[in-house]
Amino acid sequence: MKTMFALLLVVAALTVSAQTNSVHNWTLKSGAVVPGDYYTSGKLMVVIKSHGTNCLLKISDLSTNDWLYFQECKAAQQQRQRQHQLVDSEFQKDFTIAFDKFRGYYTIVNNKALEKKGLPFSIESFPTDLNSKPDHVTLHYSRAEYDWTLFPKTDFIMLFDGKKKAFDGLKVSGDVLSGYASDPDCLEQFDVDFTFDEFKQIAFAKSVEASAGIWDFIFDYQSRRDWQLFVNHFENLNAEK
Numbered sequence: 001m002k003t004m005f006a007l008l009l010v011v012a013a014l015t016v017s018a019q020t021n022s023v024h025n026w027t028l029k030s031g032a033v034v035p036g037d038y039y040t041s042g043k044l045m046v047v048i049k050s051h052g053t054n055c056l057l058k059i060s061d062l063s064t065n066d067w068l069y070f071q072e073c074k075a076a077q078q079q080r081q082r083q084h085q086l087v088d089s090e091f092q093k094d095f096t097i098a099f100d101k102f103r104g105y106y107t108i109v110n111n112k113a114l115e116k117k118g119l120p121f122s123i124e125s126f127p128t129d130l131n132s133k134p135d136h137v138t139l140h141y142s143r144a145e146y147d148w149t150l151f152p153k154t155d156f157i158m159l160f161d162g163k164k165k166a167f168d169g170l171k172v173s174g175d176v177l178s179g180y181a182s183d184p185d186c187l188e189q190f191d192v193d194f195t196f197d198e199f200k201q202i203a204f205a206k207s208v209e210a211s212a213g214i215w216d217f218i219f220d221y222q223s224r225r226d227w228q229l230f231v232n233h234f235e236n237l238n239a240e241k
Contacts, residue, residue: 024048027063038073046070091233094226095123097130106130110226121217123230124191133234137199141212143188150188150213157212158192160205167192196234203227 026034026048036048036055045056062070098107108125120143127134141156143149156167173189190212194202202208208219 024069026057026066028057028061028066029063030061038070038077040077041070041074090229094229104128108134108230110230121219123227125230131237133196133237136193136195137230139192139194141188141190141192149215150190154190154213156190156192156210158202158208158210160202160208163201165194165198196231199227200231200235203231 023035023037026036028034034048034050034055034057036050039047039049039054041047041059044059046059046062048055048057059067059070095108095110099105100107105126105128108123108127110123120141122140122142124138124140125134125136126138150172152172153169154172156170158165170190170192203224206221208224210217210219
């Protein structure tokens with residue numbers, strides 16, 4: 001019985017090892033084997049990453065099986081690139097990107113929430129690199145009314161798919177910022193910050209609700225389209241690396 005148990009442990013360990021080892025072994029017509037992951041390719045060469053180093057292989061030197069594997073990798077990468085181009089096109093249409101040369105970061109703000117009344121929350125992000133996921137994402141609340149509805153400090157609570165994120169004592173600003181609202185009587189503004197991963201969960205959650213002062217908000221899935229677009233843009237960038 002002990003021998004059988006030991007054999008089962010060995011088999012399980014080998015199985016786990018095989019599942020976690022995702023590096024492909026490229027076999028050439030000469031019989032040589034080169035381990036590495038597909039990276040990119042040109043007309044004559046395929047580039048693979050082997051132990052952190054780029055390695056060039058002639059496409060014509062690949063064995064029949066690995067030539068077919070190469071075609072699958074190339075087609076999958078082209079599909080991802082087309083998807084990214086589509087998302088990127090929508091992203092640039094729906095978001096304004098500006099670089100602050102004095103502070104060394106970019107400002108990304110979604111346009112639709114600024115233009116359409118009834119959407120008091122807009123996305124803000126301030127990455128230093130447009131080719132990497134930002135560390136955090138800010139939801140900016142801006143309400144243009146003639147009367148105050150929030151205290152100078154307010155609590156903000158967000159519920160999403162059974163999870164709870166609470167912000168206590170947020171400072172509510174009464175400063176007028178023309179970039180956030182066309183109405184000059186914009187009285188109430190505050191910011192809530194999320195990590196990128198937190199914001200991703202919220203963007204794609206089945207249900208999202210929030211409360212601030214006397215106000216309750218329900219963000220249905222469709223109303224979070226720009227949030228999802230923002231996340232997909234940076235996730236696709238990361239997938240291409």
